[in-house]
Amino acid sequence: MIPGPTPIPQSILKAIARQPIKHRSDEFTSIMQEIYTNLKYIFQTKNDVFIFASSGTGAMCGALENILNPKDRILCLVTGKFGERWAEIAKLRGAEVDILSCNFGEVITPKMLQDHLSLHKPYKAITLTHSETSTGVANDLQSLCAIIKKTESLCIVDGISSICAMPCKMDEWGIDILISGSQKGLMLPSGLSFLALSAKAYEIHKKCLFPSFYFNFSLHKEALKKNTTPFTPSINLIFGLLESLRIIKNIGxxxxxxxxxxxxxxxxxxxxxxxxxxxxxxxxxxxxxxxxxxxxxxxxxxxxxxxxxxxxxxxxxxxxxxxxxxxxxxxxxxxxxxxxxxxxxxxxxxxxxxxxxxxxxxxxxxxxxxxxxxx
Structure with a gap:
């Protein structure tokens, strides 16, 4: 009864407990094709959704390492430990980081965000946490995204513990980068993370001076066109993911x-x-x-x-x-x-x-x- 890793259904455990297959094979490509399609349903998007062999923090790194250049301005909305993590990653990229925070156990209100933006120069990106696992608070994501959407800033959202638990509509709400992890609502062991990417975010990525190698958006986008991954995936977790997504689609x-x-x-x-x-x-x-x-x-x-x-x-x-x-x-x-x-x-x-x-x-x-x- 912890916030993650969460319990795993027997059918998913059974799917994982088999011999791995060659990840450059027709069988694996067929599996990935179904997975990529179903991930779009989970993320409520028509955009690409990448799969990384990492924890959710890896997807957070991927999000910022492919967007930020030194001296770029970024605003991090902090309601707990994982909101702080966005700021820590951004600082290591040499970005100029502003933080808008509240007392833990409370939320960043739309008025707080609107007032802050009215007093500061534009930001390249704004990060926020939907469900802050460390405190148990959930921001009003739809309202916050609506404010960000009126600016030129990228809207980057940590949906690690909200995906499959709370409405989180990437396209409808104007989210540019939405991430999650396998060990939460997807009912899998830890080890996979996911990143959905808007066309706007991808265009900004092209101007990144020092993009990530492992989490590189361009490499993953090219691999996705072939229904594969650029590097060796966690094959048995992929088997489990296939079953998990089928279960979730069946439930709705x-x-x-x-x-x-x-x-x-x-x-x-x-x-x-x-x-x-x-x-x-x-x-x-x-x-x-x-x-x-x-x-x-x-x-x-x-x-x-x-x-x-x-x-x-x-x-x-x-x-x-x-x-x-x-x-x-x-x-x-x-x-x-x-x-x-x-x-x-x-x-x-x-x-x-x-x-x-x-x-x-x-x-x-x-x-x-x-x-x-x-x-």
């Missing part, structure tokens, strides 16, 4: 969004019923991928996490960096079912009672069950 994105939303708000209501405080206060700003919870006074987050794992074999996540002792996180991303949530809340109630926290017995589980019955 709208149904997946509904499931993730229902699980998130049922969990949030159960947590509130137990008298606990949510780190993200406003439901409108809640990520559908992960829920961050503030432990009761006198009880350490690490003690809750340890007790759940040792006594119930349920694994949840701590906060990260400065939030490590301040919150614990429960993931609702990917291959999670009602039964998983029920078992987790039941175990959390018993854990908190064992650690001395007083609240109405079984109120969390009862609330969760009531909310899960709702359409």
């Amino acid at each position: 994105l709208e149904n997946l969004y509904h499931k993730h939303k229902k699980h998130t708000f049922a969990l949030r209501d159960a947590i509130r019923a137990m008298g606990l405080e949510l780190f993200v206060k406003d439901d409108a700003h809640a990520s559908y991928a992960t829920t961050s919870i503030i432990p009761p006074n006198g009880i350490k987050a690490q003690d809750i996490i340890k007790h759940l794992q040792e006594n119930y074999n349920i694994i949840i996540a701590s906060g990260q960096q400065e939030l490590e002792e301040k919150i614990f996180r429960i993931g609702t991303l990917g291959y999670i079912h009602n039964e998983d949530l029920i078992q987790t809340i039941t175990a959390l109630e018993q854990t908190l009672q064992s650690l001395g926290y007083k609240f109405e017995n079984k109120i969390g589980t009862q609330t969760l069950l009531e909310k899960l019955k709702m359409p």
Whole structure:
């Protein structure tokens, strides 16, 4: 029950557990052709979607290393650790980096962005995180993208934990670069990342003085025309990706969004019923991928996490960096079912009672069950 890596369906594990094949073969080309087509559905785009053998951070590097030249101006919207990562990468490219941030657990509002842009010179690119996994907050991506779209700036979005969990419409919302990773909503092991690229972003890439070699957009674009990759791919993860995309298409994105939303708000209501405080206060700003919870006074987050794992074999996540002792996180991303949530809340109630926290017995589980019955 962590925000990733997420549980993997048996059919995907089975697809991965076979001998690899030659990646320069008709069989592999046929697999990649289907995958590239289905990735466009996942990203809600007609643009090219590249596949990298890397973590999601690799796709972040690819996005900026193929766009930025030294002294280019970039604005990074920061709502947590992964928003900060965009800025760290951009600085290593020699870019001039401005940061627009907020208190962790809150969002960058459209007014904040509009006010900032009105006071500063134009930026080559603006980066933002849709679902900030480190805090459990989700920015109003559609509204922020609409503001960026009115400028000349590239709109670069981290969709690592939002793809397949929350609506994220690349073409309709005007996103120029959208990235994700395999170990989140796509229900795969870590090791693959994805980058969807607009025509505008590709034209700017052509003027990049020192583009990436491994993540080079031009190399990947040429390989995609032949339904292959420029370098050796993670072949067995590709087998798993083929099965994952088939599962997702069969379920339908709208149904997946509904499931993730229902699980998130049922969990949030159960947590509130137990008298606990949510780190993200406003439901409108809640990520559908992960829920961050503030432990009761006198009880350490690490003690809750340890007790759940040792006594119930349920694994949840701590906060990260400065939030490590301040919150614990429960993931609702990917291959999670009602039964998983029920078992987790039941175990959390018993854990908190064992650690001395007083609240109405079984109120969390009862609330969760009531909310899960709702359409």
